[in-house]
Amino acid sequence: xxxxxxxxxxxxxxxxxxxxxxxxxxxxxxxxxxxxxxxxxxxxxxxxxxxxxxxxxxxxxxxxxxxxxxxxxxxxxxxxxxxxxxxxxxxxxxxxxxxxxxxxxxxxxxxxxxxxxxxxxxxxxxxxxxxxxxxxxxxxxxxxxxxxxxxxxxxxxxxxxxxxxxxxxxxxxxxxxxxxxxxxxxxxxxxxxxxxxxxxxxxxxxxxxxxxxxxxxxxxxxxxxxx
Numbered sequence: 001x002x003x004x005x006x007x008x009x010x011x012x013x014x015x016x017x018x019x020x021x022x023x024x025x026x027x028x029x030x031x032x033x034x035x036x037x038x039x040x041x042x043x044x045x046x047x048x049x050x051x052x053x054x055x056x057x058x059x060x061x062x063x064x065x066x067x068x069x070x071x072x073x074x075x076x077x078x079x080x081x082x083x084x085x086x087x088x089x090x091x092x093x094x095x096x097x098x099x100x101x102x103x104x105x106x107x108x109x110x111x112x113x114x115x116x117x118x119x120x121x122x123x124x125x126x127x128x129x130x131x132x133x134x135x136x137x138x139x140x141x142x143x144x145x146x147x148x149x150x151x152x153x154x155x156x157x158x159x160x161x162x163x164x165x166x167x168x169x170x171x172x173x174x175x176x177x178x179x180x181x182x183x184x185x186x187x188x189x190x191x192x193x194x195x196x197x198x199x200x201x202x203x204x205x206x207x208x209x210x211x212x213x214x215x216x217x218x219x220x221x222x223x224x225x226x227x
Contacts, residue, residue, distance in 0.1 A: 001194045001198075003190065003209075003212075004035070006190065006193045006194065007034045007035055007036055007209060007210065008037060009197060009201075009202060009204055010034075010037055010209050011036070011037055011039070011182070011184075011204065011205045011206075012031040012034075012038070012040070012206075013041075013184070013205050013206060013207050014040075014041055015041070015042055015065070019042065019045070024045045024048065024049055025049075025052055027041065027207075028052055028057055031057055032056050032057050034210050036210065037058065037203060038058035038060040039057060039059060039060065040060040040089075040205055041059070041060070041061055042062065042065075043062065043063070043078065043087075045061075046082055046085040046086055046087050049086070050085065050086025050087075051086075059086055059087050059089070060087065060090070060091060060124075061082045061087045061090065062091045063078045063090055064078065064092050064093040064095075064114075065091075065156060065158075066156040066157075066158035066159065067093065067096075068093030068095050068096055068126070068128070069096070069097055072110045072113040072114075073113065075092060075110065075113060075114050077117075079114045079117040083117070083121055088121060088122065089121060089122040090118050090121060091125075091126055091153060091182075092123065092124070092126065093126045093156060094125060094127050094140070095110050096131050098110065099136055099139075107140075107143055108143045108147055111125055111143065111144060111149060112147050112148075115147050115148050122150045122151070123150050124149065124150060124151035124152070124182050125140075125147075125152055126153040126154075126184075127140045127144070127152060127153065127154070128156060128159055129154045129163075129167040130159050130160050131160075137167065137174075138170070138174045141171060141174040141175045151179070151180045151181065151182045151202075152179055152181055152182070153181075153182040153184055154167050154181075154183050154185065155183075155205075156184070161185070161186070162184065162187070163183035163184055163185050163186055163196060165199055168183050168196050168201050169200065171200070172200030172201075173200075181200050182201060182205060183201040183203070183204055184205025185205070187204055187206040187208060187209070188208050189208070189212070190209070193206070193209055
């Protein structure tokens, strides 16, 4: 797969707790240069990033991140605040405790609260696959779809595991066509990225692919030659 096709599906990501505004600007510059789908950044950096890039780049941020165990009202407020600050896309974390308790109505209401706060924007729902059984993952496919989200996302990248090929395949097979899949966490090579896309992921949450593109550019010369 051509690296340009992969980059167009990448949410170029920096969610480190100590990331600085200068690092966020650098991330934005890279994402614009390599035509990424968006940058995915902490909520506190959304307003500054939006002022910096204007309409040149989509700004994605995370809600209820990384643990997802805050109240639904808090998540909805956080999402609305992020949108007011300029966020174009929202990646929310589900309440895994509710999933483990089998409180499926509460799980759905949690997602719906954020969906209502994000109407007109892209909503991705992080289900943290590494903490769920396959049965729970399949159940989440239905809930996320029924709640009107745009994407179901594998992982935060901050738990005990990231995206796997098996999980991306499982999600794609159990989601309706309208619900897209985002793979995130542990995507460290072009082969990883290609495999996830071929298995059905339409977005990738990663910082590594842009770094690989930069390395190719440095090795081979001008961008047109690398790509």
